[in-house]
Amino acid sequence: xxxxxxxxxxxADFGRTVAAIGKFDGVHSGHRAVFRRAQQDAARIGAKxxxxxxxxxxxxxLRPDRCPDDLVSVERKIELxxxxxxxxxxxxxxxxxxASRTAEDFAQAILVDALHVATVLVGRDFRFGSGGRGxxxxxxELGARSDFTVDVIEDVFLQGTDRRVSSSWVRELLSAGDxxxxxxxxxxxxxxxGEVVHGLKRGRELGFPTANLPALLDEMVPAxxxxxxxxxxxxxxxxxxxxxxxxxxxxxxxxxxxQVEAHAIDSPGLDLYGxxxxxxxxxxxxxxxxxxxxxxxxxxxxxxxxxARILLGVTEQDPANSPAE
Numbered sequence: 001x002x003x004x005x006x007x008x009x010x011x012a013d014f015g016r017t018v019a020a021i022g023k024f025d026g027v028h029s030g031h032r033a034v035f036r037r038a039q040q041d042a043a044r045i046g047a048k049x050x051x052x053x054x055x056x057x058x059x060x061x062l063r064p065d066r067c068p069d070d071l072v073s074v075e076r077k078i079e080l081x082x083x084x085x086x087x088x089x090x091x092x093x094x095x096x097x098x099a100s101r102t103a104e105d106f107a108q109a110i111l112v113d114a115l116h117v118a119t120v121l122v123g124r125d126f127r128f129g130s131g132g133r134g135x136x137x138x139x140x141e142l143g144a145r146s147d148f149t150v151d152v153i154e155d156v157f158l159q160g161t162d163r164r165v166s167s168s169w170v171r172e173l174l175s176a177g178d179x180x181x182x183x184x185x186x187x188x189x190x191x192x193x194g195e196v197v198h199g200l201k202r203g204r205e206l207g208f209p210t211a212n213l214p215a216l217l218d219e220m221v222p223a224x225x226x227x228x229x230x231x232x233x234x235x236x237x238x239x240x241x242x243x244x245x246x247x248x249x250x251x252x253x254x255x256x257x258x259q260v261e262a263h264a265i266d267s268p269g270l271d272l273y274g275x276x277x278x279x280x281x282x283x284x285x286x287x288x289x290x291x292x293x294x295x296x297x298x299x300x301x302x303x304x305x306x307x308a309r310i311l312l313g314v315t316e317q318d319p320a321n322s323p324a325e
Contacts, residue, residue: 001082004090005055007114017088018042019111020121021052021128023167026071027080029187030156030165034121035084037153041119048087050115053077054094061099071167071174073218076193090115103129107142117148124152158185177223179281189229189280192219192260196272208301210245210261211272213279221260222246224288227281228308231262235275240264243301243308244279247288265305265314283311 004010018041020034038049055074059067072080074091081089092098092110101109106129111117120139128134140150155164163169165185173182179190194213211231224247231242242262249259262279264270285307291297309315 001078001086002088003078004088005093007090007092007110010088010090010114014048014088015116016045016047016118017050017115018045018047018119018121019050019052019090019115019117021126022123023057024051024053024077024081025057025167026170026186027077027084028165028167028170028185029158032084032187033156034123034153035086037151038119038121039085041121041151042087045118047118049085051081051084051086051089052092052110052115053081053089054092056094058094058099061094061096068168068171069220070218071170071220076219100130103134103138104142105129106134107139108146111148112146119149119151121151121153124154126152171220174220174222177225177227177284177287179222179227179229179284182222183282189282190222191278191280192217192221193276193278194260196275196277198273208243208263208305209268209270210263211270211275211277211279213260213262213277215257215259217260221258222281222284224248224258226285226288226304228283228285228311229262230280230282230312231264231272232278232280233272233275234277235272240267240270241308241312241314242279243285243305244281245288263301263305265309265312283308285311 018038020038022031022034024031035049035051042049057067057070078089078091090110111120120143122136122139124136126136128139136150136152143150157164170182170185173179173185174190183189192213194217196211197214198212227244227246229242229244231240233240242264244263245261247258260279285304289300291300
């Protein structure tokens, strides 16, 4: 997937495009439904598919007091968009200058002049241009003058529920630690990615060594607690079943920032320092607990690992390591 960070970077001979516009925070199942529609539209006319998104949530400029935390970083969003099979993404810098452009200027300069759009896909609540005055109806009027059509994509609902898929819903679920339902809404496991760093090495001392991710991650982390999931080692291409801790380790009360620690089940002596890893959360085991003794802590961790082993279908004889997908 080609990544453009300015409309001027799009080659003049790039050809006609079908463009989907949005924040695409988390690249959830609703977003991917839009991209599938874009790919169908593009295939009919031999056009390229492009996601038009922003380097930050527009609310961080327009209404900082109402801006929610991002589910994923910009670079992670680009990675997820690439996995959707799009031809290109245009990442616009959302600043005061972009916010002040009229809807007409935005459509002409970005959609028509730079992307040569044949079709634009937006959600029903899409707004653009200065003051949010641009609506899908206005975009359709502009398209009639500039030879492009507009597809307004209806909300996507999670099967078996009456609630539409949204980034807001994912945030609510992560705040509650419900990684199973959050994964269903996302259409993929909840995950965070980072380089393994040195920690206090308490897990190793207790017999359960962990891979620690940096305290300051650019992705939304589930609520404090213990989870089952997978540790994907991108450096070696190996996937490990894992028991995962999120929080500040209240038993010792000397960890100042929330951290993600993943214990690779059945992998004693594993050295992951400096490795690029993704930690995937599939099941919540329990909330964070302060134990009253070291023996109780070790017993609690052992119970967590045993429960994770059952949920992940791992046996003592089968470490379940496999090549990364």
